[in-house]
Amino acid sequence: MAFPGGASATVEPPATAPARSDRRQGSKKGGSRRGLIAWLFMLPLIVVNLLVIAGPGVLSVYYSFTDWSGIGGSHFIGIANYRKMFTDSAFGDAFLHNVWWTLFFLIVPMGMGLFGAYLLSRLRRFVTLFRVIYFVPYIVASVVSASIWQSLLSPEHGIGKFLGVNFLGNSSTALPSVAVVNTWSWWGFLVIVFLAAMQGVNPSLYEASGLDGANSWQQFWHVTLPSIRPTLMFLGLMTIIWSFLVFDYIYILTQGGPAGATEVLSTLQYRDAFENQQAGYAAAIGVVLALISGVVVASYQILRRRRDWDI
Amino acid sequence: MTVAAPSIPRNVRSSHPSRSRAPHPAFYLVLIVLFAFALGPIVIFVFDSLKSQSQLAADPLGLPLHPQWHNFSDAWSQAAMGAGFVNSAVIVVGTMVGVCVIAGSGAYAMSRLDLPGSGGVMAYLLVSSSLPIQLFLVPLFFLWTRLGLYDTLFGLIIIYWAIFSPFATLLLRSFMISIPHDYDDAARIDGAGEWAVLFRIVLPIAWPGFLTVALVSALSAYNEFLLAVTFIQTNGKMPISTTFFAFQQGFTQNYALISAAGVIMLAPMVILFLLLQRRFVDGITAAGLGG
Numbered sequence: 001m002a003f004p005g006g007a008s009a010t011v012e013p014p015a016t017a018p019a020r021s022d023r024r025q026g027s028k029k030g031g032s033r034r035g036l037i038a039w040l041f042m043l044p045l046i047v048v049n050l051l052v053i054a055g056p057g058v059l060s061v062y063y064s065f066t067d068w069s070g071i072g073g074s075h076f077i078g079i080a081n082y083r084k085m086f087t088d089s090a091f092g093d094a095f096l097h098n099v100w101w102t103l104f105f106l107i108v109p110m111g112m113g114l115f116g117a118y119l120l121s122r123l124r125r126f127v128t129l130f131r132v133i134y135f136v137p138y139i140v141a142s143v144v145s146a147s148i149w150q151s152l153l154s155p156e157h158g159i160g161k162f163l164g165v166n167f168l169g170n171s172s173t174a175l176p177s178v179a180v181v182n183t184w185s186w187w188g189f190l191v192i193v194f195l196a197a198m199q200g201v202n203p204s205l206y207e208a209s210g211l212d213g214a215n216s217w218q219q220f221w222h223v224t225l226p227s228i229r230p231t232l233m234f235l236g237l238m239t240i241i242w243s244f245l246v247f248d249y250i251y252i253l254t255q256g257g258p259a260g261a262t263e264v265l266s267t268l269q270y271r272d273a274f275e276n277q278q279a280g281y282a283a284a285i286g287v288v289l290a291l292i293s294g295v296v297v298a299s300y301q302i303l304r305r306r307r308d309w310d311i
Numbered sequence: 312m313t314v315a316a317p318s319i320p321r322n323v324r325s326s327h328p329s330r331s332r333a334p335h336p337a338f339y340l341v342l343i344v345l346f347a348f349a350l351g352p353i354v355i356f357v358f359d360s361l362k363s364q365s366q367l368a369a370d371p372l373g374l375p376l377h378p379q380w381h382n383f384s385d386a387w388s389q390a391a392m393g394a395g396f397v398n399s400a401v402i403v404v405g406t407m408v409g410v411c412v413i414a415g416s417g418a419y420a421m422s423r424l425d426l427p428g429s430g431g432v433m434a435y436l437l438v439s440s441s442l443p444i445q446l447f448l449v450p451l452f453f454l455w456t457r458l459g460l461y462d463t464l465f466g467l468i469i470i471y472w473a474i475f476s477p478f479a480t481l482l483l484r485s486f487m488i489s490i491p492h493d494y495d496d497a498a499r500i501d502g503a504g505e506w507a508v509l510f511r512i513v514l515p516i517a518w519p520g521f522l523t524v525a526l527v528s529a530l531s532a533y534n535e536f537l538l539a540v541t542f543i544q545t546n547g548k549m550p551i552s553t554t555f556f557a558f559q560q561g562f563t564q565n566y567a568l569i570s571a572a573g574v575i576m577l578a579p580m581v582i583l584f585l586l587l588q589r590r591f592v593d594g595i596t597a598a599g600l601g602g
Contacts, residue, residue: 034424034425035425035426035427037420037424037505038420038421038424038425038426038427039420039426039427040420041416041417041419041420041424041426042416042417042420042421042426042432044412044413044416044417045413045414045416045417045476045477045480048413048469048472048473048476049439049473049476049477051469051473052447052451052469052470052472052473052474053439053442053447053473053474054439055447055450055454056447056448056449056450056451056454057442057446057447057450059447059450059454060446060447060449060450063449063450070449070453112345115341116342116345119338119341119342119345120342122338123342130342130345130346131592132585132588132592133346133349133350134345134346134349135588135592136349136350136353136581136584137349137352137353138595139530139534139580139581139584139591139595140353140534140577140580140581141533141534141536141552141555141576141577141580142534142536142552143536143552143553143555143556143559143573143576144555144573144576144577145352147356147555147559147569147570147573148352148353148355148356148573149352150559151355151356151359151371151566151569151570152352152355154371154566156368156564157367157368157371157566158371161371184348184349184352188349189595189596192592192596193596196596241443245443245444245445247445247537248536248537251536251537251540252536252556265445266445269445269448269449270541273448273449273452274452274541279449279453282449283449283450285445286443286445286446286447286448286449287446289443289445289446290442290443290445290446293441293442293443294441297441
């Protein structure tokens with residue numbers, strides 16, 4: 001599976017990178033001294049990784065079994081934090097919001113990305129111009145794009161004033177509004193990736209289907225979509241992971257409000273860790289989020305090994 | 312140039328059959344609607360930044376007929392954006408250089424030095440680059456407090472090193488692996504040492520990879536929010552992203568000034584992007600796909 005970006009260098013996504021073997025028997029003459037040098041070159045990477053990611057990651061698992069407040073000592077309380085999740089309505093609501101968010105992102109931005117990429121793949125001129133413009137929102141910092149939309153949606157002077165809706169302040173419209181803002185900054189990325197995949201589709205498939213009398217829609221459905229299934233599957237699974245980790249837009253636009261209407265697991269974790277002195281419970285939420293993405297990554301790896309899935 | 316995966320031949324597009332007939336006008340209409348969706352909010356934002364507060368309230372979506380250029384200088388001073396830019400510059404350069412050094416030497420060990428156990432290291436990097444920040448955020452915060460790294464630029468830079476390096480290493484490794492071993496074998500026969508091989512052969516060939524890594528880490532460090540807002544407390548130490556956020560939260564509802572500050576923050580990256588868009592797009596899509 002490759003994602004040709006278009007320029008000189010094309011990179012395999014790391015998820016598939018280890019396929020290539022780089023061991024060369026012939027150049028192993030230096031023996032253990034060369035091995036030592038190699039490990040010295042690896043050292044900076046391993047030190048920062050252990051200090052920032054692996055070490056605190058392991059500590060998170062430990063603290064998730066304690067009543068740690070964040071300051072002072074902690075007591076081992078077994079699986080009480082995980083049990084609490086089942087009765088904690090804040091956790092349940094946040095989890096459902098993440099599920100809603102996942103479904104939204106699997107349908108709306110993915111659909112828009114596919115649609116935009118398909119249109120661009122059939123365009124003869126200005127492809128680069130459209131590609132660049134569609135991508136611009138993606139490089140806008142989350143704080144700025146949140147501000148752009150806060151102003152646009154504002155009930156005092158934006159679209160909200162004309163429609164008489166307080167988009168971000170009303171508990172029934174807040175979550176969809178934040179999702180639209182995040183979609184704006186996200187879908188251009190999908191266009192770029194889908195376009196690259198579509199440009200790799202064998203043109204003879206279109207020719208053959210055209211001779212058989214297929215119209216544009218039939219070609220899209222029966223040729224384009226099946227041909228880019230690896231990309232589709234990969235981005236679909238990544239969307240699930242990213243949807244469960246969403247933080248920036250919600251924290252910046254609504255801070256989880258109004259009345260918890262936009263609370264998701266990562267904003268709940270943030271509040272528990274840094275405001276409610278429940279660092280142990282927050283650590284447990286972090287472990288759950290890591291498990292969710294672990295399950296998705298693992299199922300991706302399993303699906304890839306099944307020939308008939310072709311991803 | 313060095314290519315890790317087979318790239319699609321350029322002429323594939325021109326042989327697409329649908330290119331022979333002109334698309335339906337509705338086709339262009341939809342493309343332009345999407346164009347407006349992408350760019351419209353930014354254009355309105357730029358217009359807002361040039362309006363007076365009262366004009367913005369009266370005519371939010373209209374043209375700025377009497378451009379208030381002083382909004383930019385007002386926003387700059389009131390939001391203390393100068394300090395924010397200096398801090399961001401330190402963070403971006405520190406992150407960029409550090410990631411290139413850390414990931415570059417790691418990739419060199421994995422691709423050119425026959426690192427013993429490189430398969431295990433590879434698996435470890437793949438796993439650690441897919442761990443969510445939320446897993447290690449809470450203990451990391453308290454660890455940083457204890458180590459005196461909390462609320463320091465250097466502390467934030469170290470975190471960026473750690474989270475951007477795994478992907479950068481895998482990317483640079485794929486660049487370095489494609490360099491034929493004959494080059495350095497020949498150089499070694501001619502008496503070149505490890506350093507000479509690294510600096511005279513590997514780096515010059517792999518530099519497009521380093522440029523991509525530098526751009527992606529610079530953009531990510533400049534735009535990053537969650538870690539910056541968690542690990543920097545003092546106003547004078549904030550990078551531009553949280554400087555802007557604090558201004559937006561703490562200030563009155565003066566959207567004209569907030570927009571001006573936002574435009575100032577947006578400008579450097581948009582200009583850099585438009586200049587180097589192809590490399591940006593390639594790097595970001597590769598990084599995004601790497602998680």
